[in-house]
Amino acid sequence: MVEKVGAISANRLDLRIDTGKSRDEIAELAATFNQMLGRLESSFEAQKQFVSNISHELRTPLAAIIAELEISAFKGRTVDEYRETIRLILQDAQRLSRLSNDLLDLAKASYDQSSIHFRPVRPDEVLLDARQSILRMNAVYGVDIRFEAEAEDGEGIVVRGNEYLLKVAFMNLMENACKFSDDHRCMVTIRSGDRKTVLRFADDGIGIPEADVDYVFTPFFRGQNKRHAPGNGIGLSLTQKIVALHQGKIVVESRAGEGTTFTVELPQG
Structure with a gap:
């Protein structure tokens, strides 16, 4: 059991301890430990998915802003075209700002109730x-x-x-x-x-x-x-x-x- 526990890490949360066929305190401890590992594995997976979603949400407006600025920097445009470019960049910047505020509020709402x-x-x-x-x-x-x-x-x-x-x-x-x-x-x-x-x-x-x-x-x-x-x-x-x-x-x-x-x-x- 000690050897198996030693092999468990953040990258190997799928490992579980063999509870055997006995029903003594050691088997109960192993089962409880496996349940804890299951909760940790679910939490890590949720966190990975959360980070992946955030990355996707940030990537889209940032890519649009960079593309608009690159085109404006290397290609001459009329005043009206520059105005339209600014409008699009402002729109994407507002989207980023809203996302940032929402994430901060989500973090605040995720605190322990005693902290609010x-x-x-x-x-x-x-x-x-x-x-x-x-x-x-x-x-x-x-x-x-x-x-x-x-x-x-x-x-x-x-x-x-x-x-x-x-x-x-x-x-x-x-x-x-x-x-x-x-x-x-x-x-x-x-x-x-x-x-x-x-x-x-x-x-x-x-x-x-x-x-x-x-x-x-x-x-x-x-x-x-x-x-x-x-x-x-x-x-x-x-x-x-x-x-x-x-x-x-x-x-x-x-x-x-x-x-x-x-x-x-x-x-x-």
Whole structure:
């Protein structure tokens, strides 16, 4: 057993210890060690896949920026052509900036819960702040917020959470709805009751194909709808992680061609 353990390394996490046929403490220890190796192997594979996805997301805009600059440097262009080159480079730079911010938020949301500062937060106020930020980022977007009767007085609507992370989650859901709707609008409803706050983010957009619904929260997943709007596949996975940090849950309902609704439940406290 000691010899086999000595052969295990980061490159050989597939090795396992022979537990034998006995049922004594040594066999139990070997089985527990094998279970730990299985978790480590899964974690390493997930990390490798994560790094591979990030590399791919970074490579595309960087290659486009380099190509545009190289052509501009070695070939004379008109003023209008230079303006178009600058516009394309700015577009790719903004994509890189968004990816960088999303990765930082994902890292922040991946911390141990004890490392994140939680305090009493009014989700309705965070919603309004998120709406203002979304409209400032894109003037053609529209976000309608409706407070149902239970939430109007504000009593009991307080949740224990991190205001910054909740704002990130709400902005992701609003932006997602606006991106995939022809009218670029998101309808948000909020209600409070049964010791929880429920928020619904709905749109009348293109919907999510049935084959993609089960994967919308998978990091870097971009389904059939990717041709309709740019993105990096981090937003919804980050949102799910933030909701989970707040001991809440998020579900999605969608029909292709009819629209999508994301429902977030947050416990009050």
